[in-house]
Amino acid sequence: MRWELTRFSPGGLNAPRRARILAFGLALAGALLEIAAAAVGVLAPAGAVFSLPFGVELFSWTVRLNPLSCYFNLALGILAAAVSIYSFGYLRDMEGRRNLGVLGFFYNVLLLSLTLVFTAANVFFFLVAWEVMALSAYFLVSFEHEKEATRRAGTVFLIMSHAGTGLLLVGFLILAQAAGTLDFAAFHHLASKLPPSQQGLVFILFFLGFGVKAGVIPLHVWLPAAHPVAPSNISSLMSGIVIKTGIYGMALVFFDFFDAPPVWAGMVVLCAGVVSALLGVLYALMEHDLKRLLAYHSIENIGIILIGFGAALVFRGMGHPELAALALIAALYHTLNHAIFKGLLFLGAGSVLHSTRTRNMEEMGGLIRRMPVTALCFLVGAVAISGLPPLNGFVSEWLTYQALLAGFGSTAELTRVAFPIAGALLALTAALAAACFVKAFGISFLALPRSEHAAQAQEAPVSMRIGMGILAAGCLALGLGATWFLPVFDTITAQTIGVKMGASLTAANGLVLTSGTFRGGAVSTVGMAAMLVLLSAIPGMFWLAWGRRSRRASGPTWDCGLPGLTADNEYTATGFSKPIRMIFSALYRPRREIQADYEVSLYYPTAIRFESEIEPAFEKHFYDPLQAWLFRFAGRMRSVQAGSIHAYLAYIFVALIALLLFGVRG
Amino acid sequence: MTGAILKTLAQLVLLLMLAPLVSGFIKMLKARLQMRRGPGILQPYRDIHKLLRKGMVVPDSASWLFSATPYVVFLATLLAGLMVPMAAADTPVGLFGGVLAVVYLLGLSRFFLALGGLDTGSSFGGLGSSREMTVSALAAPTLMLAVFTVAIGAGSTTLAQIAKVAINQQWRFLEPSQILAFAALFLVLIAETGRIPVDNPATHLELTMIHEAMILEYSGPYLALIEWGASVKQLLLMTLLINVFWPFGLAAGWSLAGLAAGLAWLLVKLAVVSCGVVLVETANAKMRLFRVPELMAVAFVLGALALVSTFLF
Incomplete structure (x- = not known):
């Protein structure tokens, strides 16, 4: 698969450089316009519908802007802007070695198709955009196609993606048959009017179809293969927003096409969320490929989003719209937050890859000194994804906990025990995620370099640092500014569930976030941050009293008397996660092989070869x-x-007769 | 406004002054129970005072993160402490976060402590960080289950609200469900504060250590901040446990007499829980690391039983 751009260069710019600047410059401009449009659209409750002039009956090219679609476009715009800036620097090395025109082309096609997926107003247009998205993503994933792993990952992605689309198609056809049209507007609350058996079928079809794209376990196997092999700017986009099209699709079906889906459906989503979150993080812990680790965390975060979705569906089914709105806000806020911090982390991993030429954490180390800005940005992303205050991940996880807590009081049935159990497993997931990011950051960026590449590493170019800086600032802003941002969800919950929560979610002049009308809890990230600053007066006083006079010396780390500490003495990523591997060995079924060569005695080996792997259960x-x-x-x-052409003609004839008979009978 | 500032300052002083006392009390009691003389009850104050004045050595291989960690640990723990009701049911900064914020602020401090351990480049640091993160992850679901049990009972995650509801049901702690939840949280307390049988706070330079391994390279004022932070964490977890389950004596308002009584009760209750910790520490040997999951599984089952028995019967 190769396209060659014509190589003429007016104005002194050579073609690759022009391709890079043109493609990503225009993408940046488009992303900025998209942010502006989405910001207006998300606040406008009425929405708008546009049709392109060249449509025909049933197959019209119609887009609609409503708060939900604008919200996803907002996430897309922010991420795309940062990634486009980052790409200027990231791709500069590839000039001349790779065809950047192709990359730029599919990058722009992907951004356009994502926008259209979020805004398409009928089945036909949606599926066209959906397929264009899948294909352009495929070409981007297989950009470095000379590697066997890349081609394989691309193929698996393509096959699973199309299997998912097949399920969606059937689901849409059932709805279209009931509605008599392909228009999404006619699908509003339609699914709930179907007979119960068909409702269940439609729900399952859409959940599986969109679940493939979102990477819900057990439909996730393509994700940890495809995301890491793509160029890192593309990985960032894939994990940040492309998998969110699955979430958008579910939101569309569950909260627009369905009025109130059956309660069991909500429970299914909740359970799938818990399983994805927990298994996602457990598999992430076993990775020492930095980008694969991040890809597994995408599965975990999709799980957290689905926990919110599932809770919202259950509450809706039980007739608690305000609780449903709270859970939906938690899920959607986490969707945006994940787009920002996962985008950031992939860009950070890309900087490291760009500089050290490796994705293997065991060959990194000490990068915080050589790449200080990248390290700081990655640290911000790591704190955010671990759900720690005062950054954005904490806010959306806090909202999820509040929704689950309030959910316990929503019913007297036994099923309500599911909510606290889900909460406990979410806590386990969050704690394991923190462990995983201690590993990811600690092993990659801290202590001594473990290889020559890491020792030679250099800070990323300015454009890459700006791209990461924007997203890091986003993590901070969405964390500290949560109470100012959350009223945005008023229009979305009004559109989908019919209630507004914004005013009741904040208190104390917008400084404090509460769990809505339930007053179940209060939290203020701004307050916490301010208190942390104020409290630092205490260590400040100690310093004034004693610290100024105390001596600060630098010395070698204690090495147990060995001659000099080297990187060989450091803890490895594999070693770090060993306790987890042992404790959850029933899941991992780890296999290890140790081979020692020795001459005199077993206790004086000359060489040791250690191999360890876990079983890919799914x-x-x-x-x-x-x-x-x-x-x-x-x-x-x-x-x-x-x-044989005769046989084929016979098949056609038989099929025709069968269809005629079917038609006559029907 | 001035009222809020005064309350905050009062609780800060209480946290910072009481925390080393609790550590010292536990150490003293443990020594006596083991027929040793042991250090005096005020020894932790002397340690902190001495460490704050001493010089320090920072490893060559460490980065700015190593130096930032003691501050993050100290400040995040202190802020979490301000959210816990101590002598009065109300908390000075309760509006800034409830029990979930407390749990996650402790998580923030642990996150940086583990990174600080890895930053030194020694095997000990990584070993401690790895174990600390593992043990805390195993304790997390039980902690959250217990939090959910009390929060659902009170209809709120705000600690002041939880304490107020508890005050109105003084004798509830005798119910089986409350006893189960208390036992679950007590096990979490043991694990989170690094006590026997999960970790041994008295070891230095043994291969079994967890907390000590992480902070092995810290010295001087940095070590003082970390150790002080650790004792504040211990105090706040104990206070959380006793004030949620045994709310006797908690002042409902801010009257001086009520606060004095609340403080006296707090000291009594802390002494009782400390005795429990000492008994557990003395009667048990440290577990192998890979037996800890079993202990945490027991805690989780206790927590789940507590939840089920509170709300199903």
Whole structure:
């Protein structure tokens, strides 16, 4: 798959450089316009519909702007702006070695198709945008296609993506049949009017179809393969926003097409969320490939979003619209937050990759001295994704906890025990995520460099630092400014659930965030940050009293008397997660192999080879058998496709007769 | 406004002054129980005072993060302490966060402490960080389950509200569900404060250490801040436990007499819990690291039983 751009260069710019600046400059301009448009649209409750002039009946090119779609476009715009700026510097090294025109082309196509997915107003247009998105993402993922792993990841992505689209198509057809049109406006609350069995079918089809894109376990296997192999600016976009199209789709179906889905559906989503969150982080802990680690965390965060969604669906089914609104706000806020901090972390990982040429954490170390800005930005992202105050991840996790807490009082049935259990498992997930990011940051950026590349590392170019800085500032702003941002959700909850929570979510002149009308709790990230600043007067006083006179010396780290501490003495990423691997060995089924060469005695080895791996449970027990079955099935089908034109004509004839009979009977 | 500032300052002084006393009391009691003379009850104050005046050595391989960590640990723990009701049910900065904020602020301090351990480049630091993060992750679901149990009972995660509801049901702690929840939280307390059988606070330079391994390279004022922060964390977790489950004596308002009584009761209750900690520490040997998950599983089951028995029967 190669396209060559014509290589003429008017004005002294050579083609690759022009391609880079043109493609990403225009993308940046588009992203900024998108932010502006989305910011206006998200606050306008009425919404707007535009049709392109060249549509035909049933297949019109219509977009609609409503608060929900504008909200997702806002996330897209912010991330795309930062990623576009970052790309200027990130791709400069590739000039001449790779065709940046192709990358720029598909990058822009991807951004456009994402915008259209979020705004398409009918089934036809939505599916076209959805497919263009999948294809452009495929080309971007397989950009470095000379590597076997990349091609394989791209293929798996493409196959699973299309399987998902197939499910969506069936779901849409059921709805379209009931509505008699392909227009989304006609689908409003339509699914709840279907007979219960069809409701269940529609729900399952959409949940699985969008679940593939979102990376819900067990439909996630493509994600940790595809996201890391793409160029890092693309990984950032993929994990930040492309998987969120699955979330957008679910929001559209669950809260627009359905009025109040059955309660069991909500429970299914809640359970899927808990499983994805927990397994996602557990698999992330075992990774020492920095980008794969981040990809597994995307699965975890999708899980957290689904916990909010599931709770919202259950509350809706039980007739508690305000509780549902709270849970939905938690889920949607986490969607935006994850786009920002995961985008940031992938950009940070990209800087490291750009500078050290490796994704393996065991070969990094000491980067905080050589790449101080990248390190600081990555640290901000790590604190945010671990859900620690006062950054944005904390706010959305806090809202999720509040929704789950309030949910316990929403019913007297036994199912309510699910909410505190989900809360406890969310706490476990968050704590494991913190452990994972201590590992990711500590091993990659702190202490001594573990390899020559790491020792030679250099700070990223200015444009990359700006791109990361924007997102880091976003983490801070969405954390500290949560109470000012949350009223945005008024229009969205009014559109989807029909209630407004904004005013009741804040107290004390917008300084304090509360859990809505339930007054279940209060928290203020701004207050916390201010208190932390004020409290630093206490250590300040100690310093004034004693510290000024005390001596601060620098010395070697204590090395147990060995001659000099080297990077070999450092804890490794594999070692760091060893306790977790042992404790959860029932899940991981780890296998390890140690081979020691020795001459005199076993206790004086000359060389030791250590190999450790965990069992990829879903691939081994589900996807491999499925693939084997598919191949066997395809082998049997081969006799049908014999290559004889006569046979094919006969098939067509039989099919025609069958359809005619079906038509007559119907 | 001045009232709020006064309350904040009062609680700050109480936290900072009381925390070393509790540590000293536990150490003294433990020594007596083990037929040793042990250091005096005021020893932790002397340690902190001495450390604050001493010089310090910072490892060559460490970055600015190593130096920032003691401040983050100290400040985040102190802020969490301000959110916990001590002598009065009301808390000075209760509006800035409830029990969830307390848990997550402690998480923030732990996050940086673990990074500080890794920043030194020694195996000990990484070993301590890895174990600390593992143990705290295992304790997290139980902690949250217990938090949910009390928060659901009170209809709020605001600690002042939880304490006020508790005051109105003084004798509730005798109910089986409350006893179960208390036991679960007590086990979490043992794990979170690094006490036997999870970690041994008296070890230096043993391969079994967790907390001590992480802070091995800290010295002087930095070590003082970290140790002081650790004792404040211990105090606030104990206070949380006793004031939620045994609310006797908590002042409902801000009258001087009520506060004095509340303070006296607080000291009595802290002494009782400290005795419990000492008994557990003396009667048990330290567990192997890979037995800790079993202990935490027991705690989780206790927490789940507490939840179920509170709300199903």
